[in-house]
Amino acid sequence: MKSMAGILALLLTTSLFTTSARSRDMDDQYAVFGVGAENCAAYLVARDHGGTAERWYHHWLAGFMTAVNNAAAGTYNILGDKRMADALDWLEGYCAANPNENFTSAVADLVTILYEERKNIAPGKQGGWNKLKSQPTPEP
Known part of the structure; x- marks a missing residue:
């Protein structure tokens, strides 16, 4: 039964992430700002030239x-x-093939791949369960 609860929790978390990551307007569109609106070819040119243009993509x-x-x-660090x-x-590699x-779509695809191996808690910390305060059991 415990493993079934774990599977259900994973499915729920995945569906919530997928829903929030795909939040868009009624026409399946969303605004993209900065270099994310550029195509992958522009990113490859910036990467080849280095300097300020490449740093804009990094930032x-x-x-x-x-x-x-x-x-x-449940995400502390998507990079894991x-x-x-x-x-x-x-x-x-993705942009060379596409x-x-x-660029935003390329990064969104990367996030989808990284999601399963993300870090879900800060280094050196324990999960949230240890933060619950013990409550005395009421007497019948």
Whole structure:
């Protein structure tokens, strides 16, 4: 029975994350700001040239990942054990294969892949259950 509860909790968490990650208007659209609105080809050019243009993508990605950490239930760090450099390398390969995809969509696909291995609690902390205060059992 315990494993069934765990499976149900996982399904519920996954469905909540999927729903919130896909929040859009009635036409399945949403506003994208900054370099996230550019296509993958533009990202690859910026990555090849380096400098300020590449850093804009790095900063935009860091902001997106921070927003996921804040908005996704049970998520402390969407990167899990990976580094930002790993995410950037993955995006380079994805964008090379999908140059017309917008950068936001590429990052959203990366988040979907990373979600299963995310860190769900800050390093050195215990889960929330240990924070519950013991209540005396009422006498009958």
